[in-house]
Amino acid sequence: MINIIGAGLAGLSAAISCAKSGRRCRLISKQPSERAQSVLAEGGINAALDTMGENDTVKEHFEDTMRGGVYLADPNAVAALTENAPDIINWLLGLGAGFNIKDDKALLRNFGGQKKKRTAFAKSSTGKIIMTALIDEARKYEVSGLIQRFSHHELKDIVVDGDTCLGVVIEDSYTGGKIKCSGDVILACGGLNGFFEGRTTGTTQNDGSAAALAFSKGVEFANLEFIQFHPTTIGISGKRCLISEAARGEGGRLFASLNGEKRYFMEEKYPELGNLMPRDVVSRESYEISRRADCNGVFLDMTGLSQSVWQGKLSDLRSECIYYLGLDPAKESIPVEPGIHYFMGGINVDINHRTNIKGLYAAGECAAQYHGANRLGGNSMLGALYGGRTAAENAEDREIEFDMPQSFENVTLSPDIEEEFEKILYEGLGIARDEKSLENALEKLDKLNKNARTQLGRAMLVSALDRRESRGAHYRSDYSEKDENFRKTSISRLKNGSLETEYRDIPERSGNESQI
Amino acid sequence: MKVRFDILRRKNAASKPYMQSFEYEYENGGMTVAAVLNELNRREPLKDINGEDADLIRWECSCMQKKCGACAMLINGRPRLACDAKLSEYGDAIRLEPFRKFPVVADLICDRTVIFENLKFIGAWFEKNAEIGENRAALAHESSRCLQCGCCLEVCPNFSADTKFKGMAAAVPLSRLLAQVSEDEKKRIFKAYSKYFYSGCGKSLACRNICPAGIDAEMLMVNSNAAAIWKRKRKK
Ligand SMILES: Cc1cc2nc3c(=O)[nH]c(=O)nc-3n(C[C@H](O)[C@H](O)[C@H](O)COP(=O)(O)OP(=O)(O)OC[C@H]3O[C@@H](n4cnc5c(N)ncnc54)[C@H](O)[C@@H]3O)c2cc1C
Ligand code: SF4
Ligand code: SF4
Numbered sequence A: 001m002i003n004i005i006g007a008g009l010a011g012l013s014a015a016i017s018c019a020k021s022g023r024r025c026r027l028i029s030k031q032p033s034e035r036a037q038s039v040l041a042e043g044g045i046n047a048a049l050d051t052m053g054e055n056d057t058v059k060e061h062f063e064d065t066m067r068g069g070v071y072l073a074d075p076n077a078v079a080a081l082t083e084n085a086p087d088i089i090n091w092l093l094g095l096g097a098g099f100n101i102k103d104d105k106a107l108l109r110n111f112g113g114q115k116k117k118r119t120a121f122a123k124s125s126t127g128k129i130i131m132t133a134l135i136d137e138a139r140k141y142e143v144s145g146l147i148q149r150f151s152h153h154e155l156k157d158i159v160v161d162g163d164t165c166l167g168v169v170i171e172d173s174y175t176g177g178k179i180k181c182s183g184d185v186i187l188a189c190g191g192l193n194g195f196f197e198g199r200t201t202g203t204t205q206n207d208g209s210a211a212a213l214a215f216s217k218g219v220e221f222a223n224l225e226f227i228q229f230h231p232t233t234i235g236i237s238g239k240r241c242l243i244s245e246a247a248r249g250e251g252g253r254l255f256a257s258l259n260g261e262k263r264y265f266m267e268e269k270y271p272e273l274g275n276l277m278p279r280d281v282v283s284r285e286s287y288e289i290s291r292r293a294d295c296n297g298v299f300l301d302m303t304g305l306s307q308s309v310w311q312g313k314l315s316d317l318r319s320e321c322i323y324y325l326g327l328d329p330a331k332e333s334i335p336v337e338p339g340i341h342y343f344m345g346g347i348n349v350d351i352n353h354r355t356n357i358k359g360l361y362a363a364g365e366c367a368a369q370y371h372g373a374n375r376l377g378g379n380s381m382l383g384a385l386y387g388g389r390t391a392a393e394n395a396e397d398r399e400i401e402f403d404m405p406q407s408f409e410n411v412t413l414s415p416d417i418e419e420e421f422e423k424i425l426y427e428g429l430g431i432a433r434d435e436k437s438l439e440n441a442l443e444k445l446d447k448l449n450k451n452a453r454t455q456l457g458r459a460m461l462v463s464a465l466d467r468r469e470s471r472g473a474h475y476r477s478d479y480s481e482k483d484e485n486f487r488k489t490s491i492s493r494l495k496n497g498s499l500e501t502e503y504r505d506i507p508e509r510s511g512n513e514s515q516i
Numbered sequence B: 001m002k003v004r005f006d007i008l009r010r011k012n013a014a015s016k017p018y019m020q021s022f023e024y025e026y027e028n029g030g031m032t033v034a035a036v037l038n039e040l041n042r043r044e045p046l047k048d049i050n051g052e053d054a055d056l057i058r059w060e061c062s063c064m065q066k067k068c069g070a071c072a073m074l075i076n077g078r079p080r081l082a083c084d085a086k087l088s089e090y091g092d093a094i095r096l097e098p099f100r101k102f103p104v105v106a107d108l109i110c111d112r113t114v115i116f117e118n119l120k121f122i123g124a125w126f127e128k129n130a131e132i133g134e135n136r137a138a139l140a141h142e143s144s145r146c147l148q149c150g151c152c153l154e155v156c157p158n159f160s161a162d163t164k165f166k167g168m169a170a171a172v173p174l175s176r177l178l179a180q181v182s183e184d185e186k187k188r189i190f191k192a193y194s195k196y197f198y199s200g201c202g203k204s205l206a207c208r209n210i211c212p213a214g215i216d217a218e219m220l221m222v223n224s225n226a227a228a229i230w231k232r233k234r235k236k
């Protein structure tokens, strides 16, 4: 059996792929798929479908993704991703995912960091619509027995012997019962939101404990310093709520109010891409301008959007603003701030989504793949779908035996320590970082008790401290330029309880079989 | 402002339920019941209104923005999402209870597995490729929005965990299939809709204003009935 931890886009894609090839899998998640973070994805998913008459090509999708990630991504993996993207969207259309279409073809919209229309969408609920189609598809195999679901089950242990993964132990959160699941394991457990609770646009379910557990087992992590801030979020009760990039893709404009005067700062500084510059640039510009003494806030102006755009493409977004802010964005500008949105870093995997532990794979947001130093909007759903499938294609249906472990690693902290821990991380890992604040944060962190969770947090801070350059989402105010010596993957792992870090070269582009 | 939360508590399925009250002070009426539950659980130690130690409150949440259906519960007797319930909508006391139509696991958590089992039972999937088109995609979009939260089932007079009738939480996903099903397999989906929903729905529309996703169920049913019951040709 293949054991998949997580039932969002990556987990579902992996499970369906296993089932299609007749291999059985367990699909294990804390809560049912309907509750996974993937249902929140709004703006869309990228593929060079070229349905808008712009002569878009896979090559350009590849290049934009590499440039967006500031050349830290594995070019071979990105080539495979972008080449497979059109087929993935067509597969989803065949499953009846309710994309916005015309003449049976997916319509595409503009998205940040890309000059051509390449983002397929379903109004502003693209993730939900894809998830629904995949959940229905997986159900077919649940009934035939190829997919065995364990919803309301949490990962309790990853059983590793030497350098090989034997399986996992999961715990039923309703009954407390533990189940031994032997065989290859695919981690598809989402991003590290729980390390920044209340400061991210994601779900509370992804609390980071699965990642901490993996870290405690010697699994290597990569590029942990790269955290994407989305430039347009609004503060709501208990979290940051995303205002999708689609708002800008459809013509929304950012301005800062400087002594009451509107300054469209993105358009002034970047005439070509303007409001659709990559997210790190927009977030940083927005952060910088908001710190000026004469600034009374940054706003998103969507008042120029047409009635048909509101109705056909952004209806959900509009009702959200009205509900949470009491402001109708069709009539007034809304106040926005950057918020944590995506973790480019995560479990280190190769092009086949293998980790450094045999039989253990990772895909989706929990893995560091495809996005390098910064993810383009619309590429993460694609990465989760393609990554899940790739991991499943490489995983083996092995039968292994192991004994139920006698004790389990504690990867949680008590509520007050957790709060302190998260505060420290945020102090060090904000939009603009520098040596002093990172060192301060490390010093404070070292006073907390050590477990795999605090050690993984430590790895994030150390990665950010060691990277003495600015690249993509990692901005160092004391090293504000890119430095080619750092065009490397940062690696972190725990060995005998202590943190080890190193830099590795980015794989060369091989490009034999590929078109691009 | 001060508000009292009366929470129906239970350690586990077998133990006896009891009411326990907590006090909460807030300034911003836009704060939701979900955020308060998180805040209470961060208190260390958590004390009830009488100053007695209390166990952490068990409940489920995920998105905190009305998009995942995890946090559905009875709030002053009405099925709602806790992250959709703003304090400003309520007076100085708010009663929280788990749903009654599903087995309780602990405190505010109930086991809604039957919702998903029902969809398996009635065969809610495509065997063949979907037939797409602009109108069909628009219907598919609307029905795809279902959170599988169970609020509609909680109020439906005709639904219970063991009835043949599977309720709106099954009819909405089926309407996605009905909108796009190919000729080859339409009989199977038509039959599922007719047998497990249409024939058992009293059309009282008790479920009408309860859906937290605001799904236009009437519109979906009109279209589903036209396809599955009256066998009208669908617009592409
Ligand atoms: C508001 C928002 C909007 C977005 N918009 C877009 C967009 O327009 N385009 C785009 O490409 N991307 C977008 N993204 C990003 C994208 O949605 C995610 O990166 C992607 O969906 C991640 O999928 P996943 O399968 O890796 O993880 P998730 O969907 O997060 O799923 C994680 C799964 O792991 C399970 N899990 C977690 N921990 C455990 C544990 N300890 N034990 C057991 N199970 C566990 C969870 O239950 C869940 O099933 C957006 C994200 C957000 C938050
Ligand atoms: S109309 Fe009445 S019987 Fe039919 S699903 Fe709604 S509440 Fe139930
Ligand atoms: S139809 Fe509405 S109330 Fe019923 S399960 Fe779906 S989202 Fe919930």
Ligand code: FES
Residues within 6 Å of the ligand: B034, B060, B061, B062, B063, B064, B065, B066, B067, B068, B069, B070, B071, B072, B081, B082, B083, B084
């Ligand atoms: S937590 Fe997702 S709907 Fe309330």
